[in-house]
Amino acid sequence: MAGDLSIKTIRETPLEEYLHPGSSMCPGCGAQVMIRLMLKVLGPKTFIVNAAGCMTLLQTYPYSNLKSGWLYTAFASAPAGAQGIRDALDSLISQGKARDEGIKILVLTGDGGAYDIGLQATSAAMDRDLDFYYLCYDNEAYGNTGFQQSGASPYGSSTTTSPIGRLNPVGTEKRKKNLFEIWKAHNPAYLATISPSHPLDLMQKVEEAARRKGPKMFIGYASCPTGMGFDPSLSIKVAQLAVDTGVWPLKKYVDGKVTHTIIPRFVPVEEYLRLQARFRHLFDENNPAAKEAIAKIKDEIRSYWKAQGIEAKARHHMVIADGSCCGSCFSSSFLWFSWGIPSGKGKPSSLHTNMEVAML
Numbered sequence: 584m585a586g587d588l589s590i591k592t593i594r595e596t597p598l599e600e601y602l603h604p605g606s607s608m609c610p611g612c613g614a615q616v617m618i619r620l621m622l623k624v625l626g627p628k629t630f631i632v633n634a635a636g637c638m639t640l641l642q643t644y645p646y647s648n649l650k651s652g653w654l655y656t657a658f659a660s661a662p663a664g665a666q667g668i669r670d671a672l673d674s675l676i677s678q679g680k681a682r683d684e685g686i687k688i689l690v691l692t693g694d695g696g697a698y699d700i701g702l703q704a705t706s707a708a709m710d711r712d713l714d715f716y717y718l719c720y721d722n723e724a725y726g727n728t729g730f731q732q733s734g735a736s737p738y739g740s741s742t743t744t745s746p747i748g749r750l751n752p753v754g755t756e757k758r759k760k761n762l763f764e765i766w767k768a769h770n771p772a773y774l775a776t777i778s779p780s781h782p783l784d785l786m787q788k789v790e791e792a793a794r795r796k797g798p799k800m801f802i803g804y805a806s807c808p809t810g811m812g813f814d815p816s817l818s819i820k821v822a823q824l825a826v827d828t829g830v831w832p833l834k835k836y837v838d839g840k841v842t843h844t845i846i847p848r849f850v851p852v853e854e855y856l857r858l859q860a861r862f863r864h865l866f867d868e869n870n871p872a873a874k875e876a877i878a879k880i881k882d883e884i885r886s887y888w889k890a891q892g893i894e895a896k897a898r899h900h901m902v903i904a905d906g907s908c909c910g911s912c913f914s915s916s917f918l919w920f921s922w923g924i925p926s927g928k929g930k931p932s933s934l935h936t937n938m939e940v941a942m943l
């Protein structure tokens with residue numbers, strides 16, 4: 584992927600900012616990191632269509648920390664709103680009343696909007712081959728209203744509507760919907776999963792998508808300190824562990840083919856679960872269902888990767904595909920030394936560049 588893209592290393596991250604500080608979001612919100620990076624690639628002429636959710640608070644009239652235009656729609660209908668903006672622009676351009684400035688339309692919803700209530704509108708927009716971007720920032724629950732269970736809540740997580748109790752020691756009993764497969768069945772122009780822990784992978788995917796016309800769909804792991812229950816300083820670590828454990832596969836679907844852009848190190852999933860209050864009950868010795876629940880989570884990871892022809896066994900190094908950053912440089916000063924960069928004093932950007940050269 585890196586070959587024909589302009590962002591080949593993390594050093595080439597565009598410096599311009601289109602999402603500024605000063606929002607009322609929680610500190611450590613992973614969704615905001617993804618939006619910030621995405622806008623760096625899409626640029627200032629991006630029009631955001633948002634459905635109810637945490638990110639709605641990016642625009643609380645008369646304040647905004649975004650440079651983009653903004654349309655707020657009813658919960659179920661952001662993709663329909665995007666169609667309206669596209670049609671209005673096309674109509675004005677064809678009548679000579681507006682110049683074609685290459686305005687991009689970005690639908691921004693949470694998992695409740697994407698996996699559940701807005702699924703029909705999204706299906707219809709993809710069916711009409713609408714030329715738009717869609718970022719579903721997935722914090723795995725209805726976050727803005729108090730972290731209720733959504734179609735994206737994973738098995739074994741506690742939410743405010745699947746709390747732990749004597750009758751239900753597991754929390755969420757159903758499995759997370761496979762939105763990637765649901766969206767893929769529509770054969771969109773571009774489809775990928777992203778994570779705030781992998782900025783280069785994220786930006787390269789957005790850049791690659793921008794070269795295509797039609798629906799460009801993204802599902803992002805939105806580490807959520809407030810709902811998932813961890814300290815805001817751990818947000819990127821949690822997102823990184825979601826990828827490292829194999830819980831959140833980073834992949835893309837282009838021209839009928841799925842490619843995994845990062846092959847995980849397969850860190851034991853307990854390291855990911857243990858950091859989050861929503862999984863705390865799985866480590867309670869008095870919980871009769873805990874061991875079986877963790878075994879089930881491990882089984883799910885193993886069978887996913889087995890179906891991809893990859894054995895989910897711990898690795899010493901991540902395999903890096905397409906020039907992406909593995910991120911492990913942040914956690915291992917030994918590696919910093921082994922590639923000749925002084926621990927604690929090296930610049931992460933140059934370190935990433937060296938790692939890519941070293942590992943590819």
Ligand SMILES: Cc1ncc(C[n+]2csc(CCOP(=O)(O)OP(=O)(O)O)c2C)c(N)n1
Nearest residue numbers: 635636637658693694695696724725726727
């Ligand atoms: C039709 C309708 N039902 C319920 C609500 C209340 N509501 C506002 S935000 C929200 C949660 C959205 O969850 P999600 O899409 O996952 O985004 P997050 O809050 O997690 O960012 C709900 C239920 C609404 N605005 N409209």
Ligand code: SF4
Nearest residue numbers: 609612637807808809
């Ligand atoms: S509740 Fe979670 S998703 Fe919502 S703003 Fe806070 S950290 Fe972000």
Ligand SMILES: [Mg+2]
Nearest residue numbers: 693694724726
């Ligand atoms: Mg949500």
